[in-house]
Amino acid sequence: MKTTIDIDSKEVGRWIEWLAAFGYTKNGGVTRLLYDENWRLAQFSLLQKMKECGLNPYLDGVGNLFGRLEGTLQEEKAILTGSHIDTVIDGGKYDGAYGIIASLVAVNYLKERYGLPKKTIEVVSLCEEEGSRFPLAFWGSGSITGKFTKDDCHELYDTKNISFSHAMLSMGLQTEREQVKREDIDCFIEIHIEQGAVLEKEQKSIGIVSHIVGQRRFTVKVIGESNHAGTTPMPYRKDSMHLAAELITYTLNQVTEIDSQLVATVGKIIASPNVPNVIPKEVTFTLDVRHHQEEVLDFFCGKIIAYFKQKSIESGMNVEWEQWMDVKAVAMDDRLTKLAHHIVQEMEIPNRTMISGAGHDAQVFGTYCPTALLFVPSAGGISHSPKEHTDLEDLKRGIIVLIEFLQRLAY
């Protein structure tokens, strides 16, 4: 790696462990859910750290934490860099947390080395991204970008039947709040763990994301007839398991035929009555489809739904499908992406352009302001697990790239 920037990777490791302590689980993971006690401790401890780093910290009305380093040009707009503070239940130490720490370490480094930037930089610890507590995700970035308002949360309850409003109030955050949506964001820069194994398998240190995929999710229900496994000859059967297996096989076989970057997953299946000696009356399965081009998603979904219809007619069974998620693909900013490429090439860091198959805050910002998303490798591609891990040297390389990136943008 060719650069004059140097940071202490052990120090980065200490930051990771420090933040992971807020919500550390007995399995070695982290559970830090929106507005819970660990979330509060983490956000307020980060606020203190920002202060110590010479940033001007403040919380907005939904609990997003910002640490502001005022630019000398006194422009209105600010460069935002960070990620989310919340985790899934028993998640890892790196998902979201790394992006916040990387931003804080980077801005601190720049301030120490170069003093105040020309453009204002704000490190952000977004309050929520995972949707782990309430049935709503991207609450932090969604509030800043105006995608969500307080009306979107009033009717929501967590699994303990605590209302969203009550949870927010308990943190001293009013739901009848001042404007949280911002009009002064110049761009958003996020660094995140890959949560997949592509960088590791290809021995790359940095992934530069060109697109975040669109996601469509379906529930497919095959309705046959329940009958005795011994006394019903094959021609008399309406075997929902047989048809479901055919639909799943066809669907997943089609994926690689259509596009090498298309992915589809049948993650969940429920048969009824689900006993060995009864022909299942009903089999329900989910289908998760992702690609960064709407037309590919359209083509694939159209093709399999045509097949479902055809098989429904042929078999005399009902096949019902319901789409319950439709997230559009988002392109990252071309200028920022080119800058990232330029930097990693100059630094001679092994890198690749990537499509992000997972959702990120950068996806919400990407439709609102110029946005860049960088990945560092995930060991074994494991994420949302206590086993989530990224080597210290990879964490360090990511921060060095981020430092250089912010330096070019703000100084």
Added chain:
Amino acid sequence: MKTTIDIDSKEVGRWIEWLAAFGYTKNGGVTRLLYDENWRLAQFSLLQKMKECGLNPYLDGVGNLFGRLEGTLQEEKAILTGSHIDTVIDGGKYDGAYGIIASLVAVNYLKERYGLPKKTIEVVSLCEEEGSRFPLAFWGSGSITGKFTKDDCHELYDTKNISFSHAMLSMGLQTEREQVKREDIDCFIEIHIEQGAVLEKEQKSIGIVSHIVGQRRFTVKVIGESNHAGTTPMPYRKDSMHLAAELITYTLNQVTEIDSQLVATVGKIIASPNVPNVIPKEVTFTLDVRHHQEEVLDFFCGKIIAYFKQKSIESGMNVEWEQWMDVKAVAMDDRLTKLAHHIVQEMEIPNRTMISGAGHDAQVFGTYCPTALLFVPSAGGISHSPKEHTDLEDLKRGIIVLIEFLQRLAY
């Protein structure tokens, strides 16, 4: 129907309702489990009925109830006719019960019309067939034929943790019992509802069973790798759901290619972790295969297992299978089956030879003494359900055939 025999079908209906009252459920079904209170009431009320019909009733050491009509030839051997008194949970009024009632009505008719038979006839209400309370089925017929001894039940417990021995003792039936196995059975004649829809669909009134199928049951486990549904490109996946769907599709498609009387069922499927956005690590499914010829079962099972092995190698995933049931096919007695055919042809009753795809007490007796099994239609093929139903005229026709059958054998 050409016959001089006539019985009152309404009277048969009253018998069915009378027996169904012991264990009647709120859904309109019957729950009468081995050695429970309803079982006891049913068995002792039947004993009383047998007495009223002029039979000599007695219970054996495991609770099988016999009603004996002594033959004038004073031979040692007895013709046994009947079925089982127990039901599945919330089962129907006909499964088992019809065979007992039919036998009792038939023997009573013969005694009234012709007096004592030459050969001894015993009506039997077998204590257990379904395996609904303890993990053991065919306890009644298995005890009579010596397939089971008291040693087979000592370690068994029901879902309320009541031991088999305790349940039996509470009925006054000692487990340290006298010999229950009998050496004096001439033949066993059972009439039963079909529990399938073949007779109904083909508009036949009587099924004459030539074989009871052999059954093999397997659990198949496909072990892949759990990964993020978005961040794992298709070539990097070890998707256990995809492979399981292929194996199920192949298996069930093969059935009709191999033999028209072969049946196979995948009744149960469990995926892990079973969430929409995670590639399943493991999918486990059951496979139930039935046919009346061992060589067909061998060929089918051999073929699919070869395919499992091939796909396991191709996919780099583990496919494990375990066979946990291997019940051999049993042929019914040729002479008795021919006699049954002769009778239904003489009576001009629409009939067909059938393979029984379900297990019956006749299967246990069939390896021990000459055995015949007759079926009457099941409405819609429904069984093991409160909706189980057979028309009174069908019940009546079955009893008339049984009367003629017993008359030819015993008088």
